[in-house]
Structures are given as structure tokens and as C-alpha cells.
Amino acid sequence: MTTLPTPSMLRPASYVYGTWHANADGQTLVDAVYGRPVAVISSEGVDFAQALHYGREVGGPALRRLTFHARARALKALATYLMERKEDYYALNLLTGATRRDGWVDIEGGIGTLFSYAGMARRELPDERFLPDGKVEKLGKGGTFVARHLLVPREGVEVQINAYNFPVWGMLEKLAQAFIAGMPSLVKPAPQTAYLAERVVRDIVASGLLPEGSLQLVMGEPGDLLDHLAEQDMVAFTGSAATAQKLRVHPNIVARNVPFNTEADSLNASVLGLTVRPEDPEFALYIKEVAREITSKAGQKCTAIRRALVPRDRIEAVVEALRRELGKVTVGDPSRDDVRMGALVSTDQRERVQATLTALREEARVVIGGEDRELLGGDREKGAFLDPTVLLCDSPLTARGPHELEAFGPVATLLPYGGLEEAVQLARMGRGSLVGSIVTHDRTEATELVLGMASTHGRLLVLNRENAEESTGHGSPLPQLKHGGPGRAGSSEEMAGIAGVKHHMNKVAVQADPTTLAAITREYVPGGEVREDRIHPFRKTFDEIQVGDSLLTHRRTVTEADIVNFANVSGDHFYAHVDEIGAREGLFGRRVAHGYFLISAAAGQFVSPAPGPVLANYGLENLRFVEPVGIGDTIRTRLTCKRKIRKDLRPGEVRPTGVVEWHAEITNQRDELVATYDILTLVERARDGADGQLHP
Incomplete structure (x- = not known):
């Protein structure tokens, strides 16, 4: 059995315009398990205008000189380099309150996304610095006037504003798309776990595998960063819907029409099919999926199940099964082998979750949790522990809280429904979600639920006995698939394979004769010489x-x-x-x-x-x-x-x-x-x- 080691004070630094900038004073960060100081971060002295200029004038041109395939080879080499150093990241991951299993999703999931995009770029993109897109359009009867769309890199910087829950994956999955597209990144991690993101960036810089200026890092407050954005820049934000709304209307972002991509937390739903009985394999799959999403990362996932939709006559059976499943979950010091769930990222975050729980109790009652269970290591007061909690809302169609308030922790609310139309209505009441899941073996039922929920979701998983062994689960975004959703979820998207790369490029329609168009695109055009x-x-x-x-x-x-x-x-x-x-x-x-x-x-x-x-x-x-x-x-x-x-x-x-x-x-x-x-x-x-x- 291991325990979390006493950390030495870290001094994470910003990496901007080719140099490291550290400060002795700043915001003190503490570990999530024992509440001990672990790092001091500050952006004091960073010139944000210069950092953006450096990305545009140094990083951008260096990236644009490379072809898609050259960028892909660099990304693959970087992924290999980082994978060899993953144990260093796992050690810091424990300080965030996450178990090693939680860290696998963040660390190896993030590095794996680099591998995925390197492979997709080599398979699906040409060995060029631009991308001919779509088919050649014949604009004249004689075939002498044609057109085609062309995608070229934006000549700005993608500013990443990342959430605390995935300091590695959140950074690397955005970097992968921007880098393949030929666009440099400036990363602003959330302060609570910024020291882990900084360690990865420090290794990336030391590797020398990426062109200088293609990646910069800002620790601490963002200062006047957004004031210096220009038309060719982009913002990729991950965090709460409320924060996204504030940033999206920043005067400079609005004035310069800076693209703002939002991946916001959402009240994701999982539906237990009306036809599923307690003795069916799908019932057990549903219980395990909900329990896993409540406890994975201590519930701090933008894709976690917040609303569990269950047939009304199956509520008691689900509550009892969830109570047994969650009863197996041990809580405490994530470095211990016998602990399955660690802490929230900070005591401030725990207080926010508790405040939301109090508000949710006005329309729902706690049926699982509500009392402190045995803690296997860690400090109950100084650490940020919160036990798994399940609420039950008896009147979900008239309630507001479960569909509007998100307790960003190990919390879910059970919502009983009567028929499939009612289940669809409840799922839609979340006003837009990153992901929804449907657990059923009935194909007719699955079809009705998918088509009913599709307009308000970015991704839908249908889980049953046929695919359970290979399924990556409700809460796992994949590089090949869209990560994003409408409405509350941000109305933007990330990844989705090469579509995520195209999002970082400008699309221009080029009209010419066939021979000239072929010369520009370097692809033969029918009718050309x-x-x-x-x-x-x-x-x-x-x-x-x-x-x-x-x-x-x-x-x-x-x-x-x-x-x-x-x-x-x-x-x-x-x-x-x-x-x-x-x-x-x-x-x-x-x-x-x-x-x-x-x-x-x-x-x-x-x-x-x-x-x-x-x-x-x-x-x-x-x-x-x-x-x-x-x-x-x-x-x-x-x-x-x-x-x-x-x-x-x-x-x-x-x-x-x-x-x-x-x-x-x-x-x-x-x-x-x-x-x-x-x-x-x-x-x-x-x-x-x-x-x-x-x-x-």
C-alpha cells in the first residue's frame, strides 16, 4: 500500500516568446488530498500582446512551412516522447485528487489523441500545406470555368482556455487539431491543476520536436490577453456555460469577430430503456455505467451523467442496485491501491458542489449518500472529499433544478419517466448536452430515443449486451467523433476527426480555368491541360x-x-x-x-x-x-x-x-x-x- 508523498514546492513557469517566466510570489496551490501547499503560480510580468505577436510571427510561419504530413510526423514523435515520460505525470496527477485510473484517461488519453491525429492526417490529408476541399464545380457549359474550395491555415494563434479537470487531455486534444492545421497555440490552463499542464509543456519544449513558437503557456491570471486578439486568432474554451457566456461577449472578441469555440459542462442524461427488466444484462450495464460516471474523476467530467432517466416502475430497483454498486467504492488518498475514488480538485470546488446540492434538495431528495463514509487516507477537512450522492426527483417534468443546476462532482439525480416520449422530453430539458446514452436491447426503442434526442445532443451512445465489451462508455470522447453539443453545451465542437482540423482553417472558393486551378491545387482537374x-x-x-x-x-x-x-x-x-x-x-x-x-x-x-x-x-x-x-x-x-x-x-x-x-x-x-x-x-x-x- 502506498500513500501520497509529501510534495516539494513546485515553481511552475509561463513559457512565452521563447523563454520561461517564473515568479516567487503568486497564487499558492494546495494538493486536493491533504491540503498541503504544492505550487505557486503567477503571470506577473508576462506581456500578452508580445506573446500573441510571437505566435503569429514566429510559430505560425514555421508551422505553415511544413506540410500536413510533416506536422503529423512531428506530432507522432512528440506522442512517443511524452509516453516515455508518463510516470512523471502520474505522480503529479495524484496531487489533483485523481486516482491512477482517472489519470489514465487524462494522461494517456491525451497522448493517445496526438497519435490519433498524426495517423488521421497521414491517411486523410495530402502532403501539402493546404487542403483542396470537396469536388470541382463546373460553372460553365464549355468546361472552361470551374471552381473548388481550398482550406488554408488561419494566420493567427489559437488561445486555449482550459478547465481544471483534464489538464493534459484538454490541452493536447486542442493542440493536435491546431498543430495539424498549421496554427500555433497559447495555452491558459485552469490554476488548480496548472502544474501538471506545465510539466507536460516543459517536456514538449525540451524535446525540440515542435517548431519554436508553435506552443506557449501562461500560468496564473490571463490579464489583458483577450484585449490583444486579432481577426485571425481563435479562442477554444472549456469550462462552465456561465463563464463561456461572459467570455464570448468580450468587447474585443465581438468587435473583431474572433471565432470562439465552447465546450461547456452540460446536464448529460442516460436513459434506461422502458423494455429493460432487472434480470436483463442491460440493467446491470446501466447501473455500472451510472456508478462509473458518478465516481470517475470524482464526478468532475463535463461528460458525466448528471440525470439518470429511469422507468417509473423501475426506480426502487435502480436505487437499490446503485446503492450496492456505490457501496463498493472506497474513498480516500488516490495513491493507495485500495482507493477507487479520490477527492475533488479543491475545497472551494467542494463548497460549490455542496451549495448546488442544497439547491437541488428543494426539488429532490437524497436517496444514496449524505453522510461521511470511512476515508482511506487523506484529510476530511483540509482535503476536498465528497462522497457519492444520488438524488431522486419525483416530479421531473415540473421541476427546474435538475435540468438547470449542475453539481460538478460525484452527484447524479434520478428522474422517473412514464413513456418514451416523456423520456425524450426530459432529456431535452437539459437545453443541450455533450453526450447522452441509451441502454436498451430493443432496436425500435433505441431508434425512437435516438431520433428524439438527436437534435439536442452532440453524441449519443446506445449501449447493450452486443457492444458492452468494446464500448468506451458514456463519458469518453474519442478523437474520431464530435466532442461538443448544442445550446447549453456551447453550440461548438472539437475533434470529430479531420473536421476538427478544418475548423482551424479558412475556407476560400477559388474560381479559374481547369489548368490554372490544377496548378494552384496541385491536383489534376478534368478539362485541364x-x-x-x-x-x-x-x-x-x-x-x-x-x-x-x-x-x-x-x-x-x-x-x-x-x-x-x-x-x-x-x-x-x-x-x-x-x-x-x-x-x-x-x-x-x-x-x-x-x-x-x-x-x-x-x-x-x-x-x-x-x-x-x-x-x-x-x-x-x-x-x-x-x-x-x-x-x-x-x-x-x-x-x-x-x-x-x-x-x-x-x-x-x-x-x-x-x-x-x-x-x-x-x-x-x-x-x-x-x-x-x-x-x-x-x-x-x-x-x-x-x-x-x-x-x-
Whole structure:
């Protein structure tokens, strides 16, 4: 058994305009378990205008010189570097009152988000400094006037104003999106746990893996920081809805139309399905999920379950089951192996939660908790302990408190409902939530609840016996999914995969002729100029192929034998291909070739059969059959390099490669387009003959 060690006084410092700024005097922070002083923080002496200028003029240009893939590689290297130092972060995490399990979500969850965004950027974004977005729009009949949207990095700084409950994850998940987009960050952590965020930033700076100026840190009060924001800057806020409302209307933010992204605490609901009985697996899943969300991080999660919606005839069974489950939870010093729940972040926070509990009791009664249980280590007075508490509101449709007041701690309120429409109504009364969950095995019930709750939620989890083993749970945001919600939850969003990256970029519509647009976007645009030479494009290495390289194939006339043979080989005897009478009466009025025969025939036209740099067909995308091809029609294919994606060598790989995306257009004897698609080929990259290294 271990106990929380006596901490030495920490002196966290701000990191701005390339230097560390520490102060001997400032706000004294205490640990959440014993109330002992652990750190002093202050922003005294920090020039906020200079910090923002440094980010814009030093960090921004350095990031924008890198491509998405280069930024992704730096982010992956940083994640690996931080993961090797995670135990240092776990040690400081205990001072915040969080258990190691709580810290795993914050520390390794945050570092894992860096890994996730590095991977998504390499898979989904081009190796460029800008992102062509969406399809090319044809604006004129002749095809000489086209347009496409382009995303470029904003030339400002993202100011992070973070909450105390996730000092690592909250910082790193915002950093990941901004960094991939090419935008520097200035982090302002909440004071209560700022020393943990500072330790991570100190290691990031020491690593030298990020360009200077791409990350700055301000400890202590924000001073006049918001007064110096400019039009290209952004604010990413996590915290209470009340604080978000005040900051959003800051005069300078309003005057300069500074984007303000809010992820606010919300009164998230979890619904036990009407069809679920106490003997069903879903009943036990519901009890465990609610209990976990009450006690994880001592209930200090913006995604925690605050309102538990339960069929009215199941209330007694739920109360009894929750009492048993929460009775197993041991409270105390989070460094002890036998403790499952630690403390709130501070005694001030405990007092705020207790005050909210008092207000909630005006319309609800305590059914679990309300008295001090045995404390396994820690100080009941100086520490910030609060036991798990469950209330019951008997008239939730007419009550206001449970739908408006959030006790940001180990507290939840049970709300009985009569039917599914009433459950949906209660869930909506939270006026916008980050997440809601539905526990049922009845698909009809799940559908009705999801569609009823969808307009007021950012994420919905349907939990049942089928997915319980793999489910990440009600309260776990994931990098691939939206984290945010409407109304009270902030009406903004974070993460959501690459959408979170795009949020940090400016979208501009570019109108031009096809050849000029292709030159700007570095992607071939149909109708633009192409380059043809005597060397077959499949005989060129990845390095030798250029966007716009093209091959126009020989012609081939489709015969009845082609159609019959393909039907026999493929087993596709659809009447439009093989039934003369049925085809005449059908859509095309004649027998037509299989669409997949056309693709196969086109491959025969453009493929260079001998071994060469092209190693494999990597995939086929955007296939459209435009016009039918019948017996006697003649086709040919134009194959044009659309774009190139360089691939890094993976461990154990010795043959460097890249992906070349080709645009294929099959036309008939009247030069009409009959089919169009994109082909991905894996192509070998060149090596230097002298030393075996890759060409630059």
C-alpha cells in the first residue's frame, strides 16, 4: 500500500516568446488530498500582446512551412516522447485528487489523441500545406470555368482556455487539431491543476520536436490577453456555460469577430430503456455505467451523467442496485491501491458542489449518500472529499433544478419517466448536452430515443449486451467523433476527426480555368491541360511521375462475344446484358456491356504488363457509369495522374513507395463520357545509387 508523498514546492513557469517566466510570489496551490501547499503560480510580468505577436510571427510561419504530413510526423514523435515520460505525470496527477485510473484517461488519453491525429492526417490529408476541399464545380457549359474550395491555415494563434479537470487531455486534444492545421497555440490552463499542464509543456519544449513558437503557456491570471486578439486568432474554451457566456461577449472578441469555440459542462442524461427488466444484462450495464460516471474523476467530467432517466416502475430497483454498486467504492488518498475514488480538485470546488446540492434538495431528495463514509487516507477537512450522492426527483417534468443546476462532482439525480416520449422530453430539458446514452436491447426503442434526442445532443451512445465489451462508455470522447453539443453545451465542437482540423482553417472558393486551378491545387482537374510523352506512365517511378502526366489509349470495339464471355466469367447474367428481348424492353432499348467489363477492358488498354515501378492496384474510388455501351460501340480511355501521396517507410519495410491517384475517363466513338473513376496505385520511389538512400 502506498500513500501520497509529501510534495516539494513546485515553481511552475509561463513559457512565452521563447523563454520561461517564473515568479516567487503568486497564487499558492494546495494538493486536493491533504491540503498541503504544492505550487505557486503567477503571470506577473508576462506581456500578452508580445506573446500573441510571437505566435503569429514566429510559430505560425514555421508551422505553415511544413506540410500536413510533416506536422503529423512531428506530432507522432512528440506522442512517443511524452509516453516515455508518463510516470512523471502520474505522480503529479495524484496531487489533483485523481486516482491512477482517472489519470489514465487524462494522461494517456491525451497522448493517445496526438497519435490519433498524426495517423488521421497521414491517411486523410495530402502532403501539402493546404487542403483542396470537396469536388470541382463546373460553372460553365464549355468546361472552361470551374471552381473548388481550398482550406488554408488561419494566420493567427489559437488561445486555449482550459478547465481544471483534464489538464493534459484538454490541452493536447486542442493542440493536435491546431498543430495539424498549421496554427500555433497559447495555452491558459485552469490554476488548480496548472502544474501538471506545465510539466507536460516543459517536456514538449525540451524535446525540440515542435517548431519554436508553435506552443506557449501562461500560468496564473490571463490579464489583458483577450484585449490583444486579432481577426485571425481563435479562442477554444472549456469550462462552465456561465463563464463561456461572459467570455464570448468580450468587447474585443465581438468587435473583431474572433471565432470562439465552447465546450461547456452540460446536464448529460442516460436513459434506461422502458423494455429493460432487472434480470436483463442491460440493467446491470446501466447501473455500472451510472456508478462509473458518478465516481470517475470524482464526478468532475463535463461528460458525466448528471440525470439518470429511469422507468417509473423501475426506480426502487435502480436505487437499490446503485446503492450496492456505490457501496463498493472506497474513498480516500488516490495513491493507495485500495482507493477507487479520490477527492475533488479543491475545497472551494467542494463548497460549490455542496451549495448546488442544497439547491437541488428543494426539488429532490437524497436517496444514496449524505453522510461521511470511512476515508482511506487523506484529510476530511483540509482535503476536498465528497462522497457519492444520488438524488431522486419525483416530479421531473415540473421541476427546474435538475435540468438547470449542475453539481460538478460525484452527484447524479434520478428522474422517473412514464413513456418514451416523456423520456425524450426530459432529456431535452437539459437545453443541450455533450453526450447522452441509451441502454436498451430493443432496436425500435433505441431508434425512437435516438431520433428524439438527436437534435439536442452532440453524441449519443446506445449501449447493450452486443457492444458492452468494446464500448468506451458514456463519458469518453474519442478523437474520431464530435466532442461538443448544442445550446447549453456551447453550440461548438472539437475533434470529430479531420473536421476538427478544418475548423482551424479558412475556407476560400477559388474560381479559374481547369489548368490554372490544377496548378494552384496541385491536383489534376478534368478539362485541364495534360502532358503526354513516349514513356508509358506505368514505367515511371513515383518521383518521375508528375501531376498531369497522361496516356490516351488505343480504341476497342465491344462485341457480343465480349459481353457473353464476361457474363460467363463473372456469373453476372443480368437481363440487360444477355437477354435480347428483355433488354429491348428495358431502360436502354438494347443489350449493353457490363459496367465492370468496361473497367476491366480499360485496364487492358492502359496497363503496362511488364514488371516495373507500379507494384499494385491500391484501390478504386468515385466510380460513375454515365452512358451505356452497346454491341458495336468503340471505347478508349484517358488515364491522367491526379495527385501523389508519398508514403513513409514502416518498420521492417525496405522498399520505399508512394500512392499515385489516377483519373480515368472512358469515352465512346462520339467522345461521350461513358464511365469515370479514380485508381490508386502503389508505386516504387527511387533510391540513390551511391549510398542506397532515398532521393530528397
